[in-house]
Amino acid sequence: MFRGIDDVDWASMEHAYGSAADVPELLRGLASSLPQERETALDGMYGAVHHQGDVYDSTLASIPFLFRLAGHAGLPDRGGIVELLASIGGSDDADDLENGAGGAGVGEGTEDPGDDKHAMARAAVRAGGALFLDLVRDGDPEVRRAAPSALVRFHGEPPLVLALLSERLRDEPEDGVRLALVEGLGLLVRLHGGSAALAVDCLVSLCGPPHDPGLRLAAIGQLASCATDRLPADLVSTVVTLLHTRSQRIRPSSEPVRTSSDTLIGSLRRMRAADEEGARLLRTLHQALGARTADRIALLKGQLSSQNTADRCNAVWMAAGLFREWRTANEEPVALIGEQLGSDEERLRCAAVSVLEFLFTLAAPAADRLAALVESGPEFRERGTATLDRPLKALARCGDARAVPALAEVLRRPAVPNETGYTIGHLGPAAAPLASLLRQRLAEVPLGSPDTYDRAVPLLFGLGALRYAEAVPEVLRLLHGTPPELRLRDALVNALARTLGAFGPGAREAVPTLRNLLTDRNAVAAADALRSVEGDTEAVLPVLLGALAPEWDAGSRRTAADALGRMGAAATPALPGLRRLAESAEVWERTAAACALWDVGGDPEPVLPVFRDAWRLNPYTRGMITACLVRMGGAGVPFHDLVRTELDSPRRHRARSGGHGSHDVLDDELLLRDCRAILEAT
Incomplete structure (x- = not known):
């Protein structure tokens, strides 16, 4: 060898x-x-x-x-x-x-x-x-x-390959291999048009009796990807019936036990579904159906009604793919996913929680089940304090006040999971009872520890979201006591300043400290906070104008543009600098500057072309753009064609191949909310 x-x-x-x-x-x-x-x-x-x-x-x-x-x-x-x-x-x-x-x-x-x-x-x-x-x-x-x-x-030689695949399908004894052979036929259709007709005929012949349900499902999945006109007319009912029949006949896998070394491949093998073959069959079909979301929803409902736990677990993960990519009516499947939280099967419960966690407010149809799981006791709760209990996190993310007592319990633990403060921010005013606990935990954050930043910033986020100005002394303790050599010190000071800015006039005690920071490398964040707390544009404006200069880093320039926009007409001297920034080579800078140009100058002419270009180049800018268009009202009418197109699109604006972000669904829902508000206001 x-x-x-x-x-x-x-x-x-x-x-x-x-x-x-x-x-x-x-x-x-x-x-x-x-x-x-x-x-x-x-x-x-x-x-x-x-x-x-x-x-x-x-x-x-x-x-x-x-x-x-x-x-x-x-x-x-x-x-x-x-x-x-x-x-x-x-x-x-x-x-x-x-x-x-x-x-x-x-x-x-x-x-x-x-x-x-x-x-x-x-x-x-x-x-x-x-x-x-x-x-x-x-x-x-x-x-x-x-x-x-x-x-x-x-x-x-595609004809030779087709003949061999057909022969092996007749003789192959292993179900998993037969599935791979059917997938090969579908691939042959997509790659080799000259052999497509015979391969499609072969797939069609495999869709009916006397073939076993798994093979028929595999053939249907391949037809869905290459010959939709040859699919069964009653596609969903046929697939659900075959799925349930297959599940009743399924036998333990004959595969050898795989190794579980500490490698990426080993990790992927350990993460495989309980019924990997079943998952592969239905995943292929879901991917092939793509935008046919009504069929996919109906199919998911059939999968989630199966008596087989593995079928339901596979359905939950396939629902995740659907929800991440497509805007569709999801109340029924989400409620069915919520029902899986009552299962005795840990793999199924964990899958359901994972999906509900990234749905945020769309998880509301499952909120009762989440609340019951949160209240059920330790046997269905995650142990330890390194991370927040995921059912609790999902419940809070959908804005349900029933999460508050459990979050209070978390905040009283010896160690608070870092994501707790971020999670509290999704509860809105309902989280007010947690503010004093957040303040207490912030007071316990050490000043010079390697984990000071990690512990403090989520708590600051929660306090800022609640506008809890009573915590000003604790914020100032960190501002005054953080040593210069601390890891991520600048990022921490920026977070502290943002929190004081969120407190608004209630943080007047912090004004001297913020003024002292105006000559520091955290000057931009301090200036924005000082504007919010005291409204002193005379001291703030020179700092923010200076931060638009090329020698500042891109992040500071964007932050300065945002802050100038919040000043409105008081920032009129910044218009020349904002116009220059709106011509930046970097799309995020251009977009932030254009938003500020509107908020300061009120002229849509230099703004809308930048928005249109950014909308096309980078879908991630669309949330910033629509938030500004809401403020623009009638002045944004020339942009309404893209807003209407967005609302009509069945696909989420952040949907992409090869990955996803934890907040993609939430950000898409916020985008849709703003798009509707834009059109309703004019």
């Missing part, structure tokens, strides 16, 4: 972390007799030699040895090596590229068509593509499972 490996000048090559001198050891590790060593080696190949889908000279040099390993009968875990080879070869599948897969396997890289190394890797894997013909018949089920996709992608 490794003949000639020492003749390669690996030390002259590179991977993601520098010299590739360690690659021979990784390749030999793939053939180790120890499962953990094999997994660690595969993790190293993905992490360094094929980091996030990249191809290096060491990646290219590895390909011949990977092919020898993949073709070595009897070597364990060759399925993972086949997947690695396919990932190195890249993807021709337009669906995969759109979804950010790019053939990157564990990583999420995408192929650059102009990158010679990617092209060379594709050519090298294609050159060895004949091996995949043999691997489809290999004695190892994991190898047979990995082979169909690689065969379709890299073998140059």
